[in-house]
Amino acid sequence: MEEILRILEKNGRIDASQISELTGLKEEEIRELITKAEKDNIILSYKAQIDWGKLGDGPVLAIIEVKIAPQRDVGFDAIAMRIARFPEVKSMHLVSGDYDLSAQVEGKNMYDISNFVTNTLSTIDAVQGTSTRFVLKRYKEDGTLIGGDDMAEGRLPVSL
Amino acid sequence: MPESPINRHSRVSSRVNNIPFSGIRRFFDLIASSDDIISLGVGEPDFITPWNIREAAIYSIERGHTHYTSNNGSLDLRREISKHLKNRTGNLYDPTTEILVTVGVSEGLDLAVRALTEIGDEVMVPEPSFVAYGPIVHMAGGSVIGISTSMENKFIPTITDLENNVTDKTRAILINNPNNPTGAVINREGLSKIAEFVIDNDLIVIADEIYDRLIYGNKDSFVHFASLPGMFERTVTLNGFSKSYAMTGWRIGYATGPEEIIAGMTKLHQYTMMSAPTVAQYAAKEALVNGENSLNEMLDAYSMRRRLLVNGLNNIGLDCVDPDGAFYAFPSIKSTGLSSESFAEKLLMEEQVAVVPGNVFGPSGEGFIRCCYAASVEDIKEAILRIGRFVERETNSS
Numbered sequence: 039m040e041e042i043l044r045i046l047e048k049n050g051r052i053d054a055s056q057i058s059e060l061t062g063l064k065e066e067e068i069r070e071l072i073t074k075a076e077k078d079n080i081i082l083s084y085k086a087q088i089d090w091g092k093l094g095d096g097p098v099l100a101i102i103e104v105k106i107a108p109q110r111d112v113g114f115d116a117i118a119m120r121i122a123r124f125p126e127v128k129s130m131h132l133v134s135g136d137y138d139l140s141a142q143v144e145g146k147n148m149y150d151i152s153n154f155v156t157n158t159l160s161t162i163d164a165v166q167g168t169s170t171r172f173v174l175k176r177y178k179e180d181g182t183l184i185g186g187d188d189m190a191e192g193r194l195p196v197s198l
Numbered sequence: 199m200p201e202s203p204i205n206r207h208s209r210v211s212s213r214v215n216n217i218p219f220s221g222i223r224r225f226f227d228l229i230a231s232s233d234d235i236i237s238l239g240v241g242e243p244d245f246i247t248p249w250n251i252r253e254a255a256i257y258s259i260e261r262g263h264t265h266y267t268s269n270n271g272s273l274d275l276r277r278e279i280s281k282h283l284k285n286r287t288g289n290l291y292d293p294t295t296e297i298l299v300t301v302g303v304s305e306g307l308d309l310a311v312r313a314l315t316e317i318g319d320e321v322m323v324p325e326p327s328f329v330a331y332g333p334i335v336h337m338a339g340g341s342v343i344g345i346s347t348s349m350e351n352k353f354i355p356t357i358t359d360l361e362n363n364v365t366d367k368t369r370a371i372l373i374n375n376p377n378n379p380t381g382a383v384i385n386r387e388g389l390s391k392i393a394e395f396v397i398d399n400d401l402i403v404i405a406d407e408i409y410d411r412l413i414y415g416n417k418d419s420f421v422h423f424a425s426l427p428g429m430f431e432r433t434v435t436l437n438g439f440s441k442s443y444a445m446t447g448w449r450i451g452y453a454t455g456p457e458e459i460i461a462g463m464t465k466l467h468q469y470t471m472m473s474a475p476t477v478a479q480y481a482a483k484e485a486l487v488n489g490e491n492s493l494n495e496m497l498d499a500y501s502m503r504r505r506l507l508v509n510g511l512n513n514i515g516l517d518c519v520d521p522d523g524a525f526y527a528f529p530s531i532k533s534t535g536l537s538s539e540s541f542a543e544k545l546l547m548e549e550q551v552a553v554v555p556g557n558v559f560g561p562s563g564e565g566f567i568r569c570c571y572a573a574s575v576e577d578i579k580e581a582i583l584r585i586g587r588f589v590e591r592e593t594n595s596s
């Protein structure tokens with residue numbers, strides 16, 4: 039199972055017959071394992087990673103630190119999920135340190151993001167404060183270097 | 199222009215002139231001049247050296263580590279090598295006397311052969327074998343006794359063949375385990391038999407274990423030859439970083455063995471090399487200390503590609519024993535009726551796939567080709583398709 043997941047993590051488009059060629063497992067078995075992993079939410083989604091910047095102005099990204107007041111019984115979870123559900127929030131984590139949530143927020147422009155912070159995020163009761171850092175340049179996302187992948191150039195076509 | 203008399207004799211020594219230029223140089227030139235080929239002809243990883251190793255090298259330069267190291271290599275690195283070998287093989291090599299850091303296994307081989315053989319000595323080399331062995335022995339003034347192996351014996355030398363070819367001039371046997379080009383791994387039982395033969399004939403063993411980390415299936419199937427009973431005293435082992443850590447361009451490796459042999463090799467090394475590249479020594483240390491995860495990732499990738507290539511070759515009718523180590527498959531092409539060289543040349547011209555004809559690795563490599571699976575999955579698949587097409591045409595036309 040882990041072997042299959044590692045393959046899929048690198049290439050979400052690979053199909054069962056190709057995985058079978060690589061691992062020697064039966065296609066049937068691979069399909070079953072994948073279906074189960076999808077059902078159990080072990081595989082969360084399949085998607086393409088896109089460098090929008092290549093098409094002109096890409097989206098604006100900000101990392102927003104959020105301080106929140108924990109609530110009785112549910113702690114941070116209820117309020118965190120409430121924030122995370124906004125489609126502007128691309129990823130979010132509860133972190134240790136001076137503040138509680140670290141959210142990556144995406145918008146078409148700076149105005150979009152400031153609008154989200156001032157009109158939406160800050161007005162939630164449990165939110166005690168925010169601090170917004172705009173992303174100036176993206177170097178690496180989800181393990182992929184942006185615009186700077188190493189190339190194995192210069193390997194001789196034959197060597198003994 | 200008429201030759202002036204002085205040019206009639208070569209200025210290059212006869213010993214060098216006697217090393218034949220590989221007959222397939224033309225073929226290699228052909229490959230180098232054509233683009234758009236898929237190459238399974240390489241002998242090195244397609245991975246770039248893992249970043250932490252490259253970064254350690256950069257840091258060493260930033261810190262100004264740009265001088266010679268001790269002739270034997272930095273003691274730090276030798277200590278790491280010692281620790282690493284103790285963990286992996288059980289053998290304890292004294293970092294101060296039993297380890298020499300070399301400029302790749304290539305240099306280690308040359309030093310070992312020169313340090314161990316007298317002019318006229320014979321060195322046994324099971325073949326097909328790595329192409330440098332013959333010339334190195336020749337340049338040391340010795341001669342090679344090639345021991346043929348066969349597909350039926352999974353390219354592992356038989357004791358009978360060794361016994362039938364040993365003479366009173368035989369000084370050493372050179373064992374490459376896992377093997378380039380066949381991928382064969384000799385198991386403990388096989389090595390123990392060789393060890394017996396070595397003792398019976400009072401030989402020295404030069405063990406080229408450069409592919410020791412690239413083992414598929416049961417990792418314990420690799421045995422460090424010098425860890426067999428009685429073999430430490432008689433064995434010099436050559437190993438390195440080129441293949442395991444994707445570091446071919448760094449030019450670094452090491453030799454381990456009894457103090458007397460290592461001292462002899464160090465004498466030569468000291469006058470010819472001074473020391474291995476300092477920056478590469480820092481990189482090598484990082485590889486030993488923090489390289490295991492990257493190594494395992496590369497191994498996982500090789501393992502999948504190996505399956506793809508070996509099954510692919512078998513499916514298109516090129517029989518292939520399961521190569522247990524290194525990153526080569528060595529299929530038979532006898533069914534096509536072509537010689538290794540014509541097969542490789544025609545395949546290149548007609549389908550733009552480069553493989554290495556087996557005969558360059560010795561006479562018993564005739565009828566085989568070496569295909570390297572340190573290539574991308576896409577390239578391997580496309581290569582199989584093209585080779586399959588080619589084989590079908592050849593078998594139908596003959």
Ligand SMILES: Cc1ncc(COP(=O)(O)O)c(C=O)c1O
Nearest residue numbers: 198241302303304328378438440
């Ligand atoms: C069997 C064998 N020994 C030695 C070498 C040379 O290795 P290095 O890069 O350490 O000089 C190679 C490289 O192809 C090899 O295949």
